[in-house]
Amino acid sequence: MAIVLTILKRLGYAAGLLLAVIVLNFSMIHLAPGDVADTIAADAGGATEETMAAIREEYGLDQPFVVQLGRYLARVATLDLGQSYFYNRDVLDLILERLPATLLLVVSAQLVALIVGTLLGVYAARNSRGIISHLVTLFALFGYAAPVFWTGILLLIAFSLKIPIFPVAGMVDVTVEDGWFIKTLDIAHHLVLPMFTLATIFFALYSRLCRASMLEVLGSDYVRTARAKGLTPREVTLKHALKNALPPVVTLAGLQFSAVISGAVLVETVYSWPGLGQLALTSILARDTPTILGILFFSALVVIIGNLITDAVLRAIDPRLRGQA
Known part of the structure; x- marks a missing residue:
């Protein structure tokens, strides 16, 4: 109850x-x-x-x-967001048409940043005096300081123009007409650069916070007790330290969800990703008020849902929060 x-x-x-x-x-x-x-x-x-x-x-x-x-x-x-002045279509239809692309970019970037940033933070904390720890710190500072659109342009020039490994723009290759598996691979191929660009700044935040949290936890009494019982460093890290170091990182991930959405607007513009970011830019230039309001509504809804999920994850990780209202 x-x-x-x-x-x-x-x-x-x-x-x-x-x-x-x-x-x-x-x-x-x-x-x-x-x-x-x-x-x-x-x-x-x-x-x-x-x-x-x-x-x-x-x-x-x-x-x-x-x-x-x-x-x-x-x-x-009643979920009637009105009629777009510029596109002469229902705003809800426009948003639902673009929303999957934005959600794919935002969720994948957030997950990759959270997982890789946490792993880098844990490794840096376990080897706090090693060269890898210093490299993680330098990478974090660079990722946090570099504007996301600047990082995107550099990656676009490097890996799409100079070294043509990834596509220049868009989400799909119109010449691909094979089955769903080939189309999925094609979307993933287009997703790599935008996702990495958006995730870069959050790598920095999560790795630095996880490193600091892990260093604090590794110096606590119960971790020293676990070591004294003869547990291996891997067991101490995964079973005792990491679980108690994760709540601050998960909390930050929830708070940063709005920043991921706003950063996606710039990334989608740089890579011509067909999501809500490009739709928002066009609508702002055209002063298409119903479409702008609809995009803001769905962006707020996504952020609120993201924070509710974060709250649920925190309660699953930390039993002390389960009894709180």
């Missing part, structure tokens, strides 16, 4: 947070200068005041802010 109440409480918090994000996004877009009428007028080379007023009336932009917000919330409650 306590578990059910905890789940319901977490879902309530998530729903409240999502509502607050929707209202904030709508308010910020409303306060920004310009609207779709300005964009249409600019594309047409100019328009009279009467034409501008007619356009705003057609799209409901002449209504008070509270009325517009109320109508938008009512539509979102």
Whole structure:
């Protein structure tokens, strides 16, 4: 029963947070200068005041802010995100069409960064005075300091132009017409550079935090007791130290999920990855308000779900958290 109440409480918090994000996004877009009428007028080379007023009336932009917000919330409650001004399609269809590509990039980059960063951190902690530990530190500092778009451009030049190992852009090769296995390999081939680019900065965070956490745990009393009992270094690390060093890393992974989403926008632009990032950039340039709001809504939803999953993983790792609300 306590578990059910905890789940319901977490879902309530998530729903409240999502509502607050929707209202904030709508308010910020409303306060920004310009609207779709300005964009249409600019594309047409100019328009009279009467034409501008007619356009705003057609799209409901002449209504008070509270009325517009109320109508938008009512539509979102039924998953009606409106019609795209630029693409002339349902926003929900546009997002669902691009969402799988973004989720593939974001989830794979997060998993690779988390696994590799944790392994590097553990190795660096076990050999804190070795050269590998110093190399991990240098790599972490470089990964954290380098802008993700700059790293992407360098990798693109190095491994797509100078050494043509990976594709230059896109997600699939249109000439590939074989079965699903070949198509999956083709997508994976296109995914390598964008995924590694997005994961680079998070390698740094996870490896440094895991190293610091492992060094603290390895110096604790229960680890010294485990060593005194004759356990091998591998058993001490995997069965005792790592499990207690992981919670800070998992917590950071959940907190960084929003940063992964925002970083994906830049990575998708560099590699022409057909995800929400490219859709967001086009929509912003076209002042396509419904599409922008829809992308922000789904981005917030993905981040909230990611944090709920992180909370569940933390409770599975650390039994002390299971009784907390």
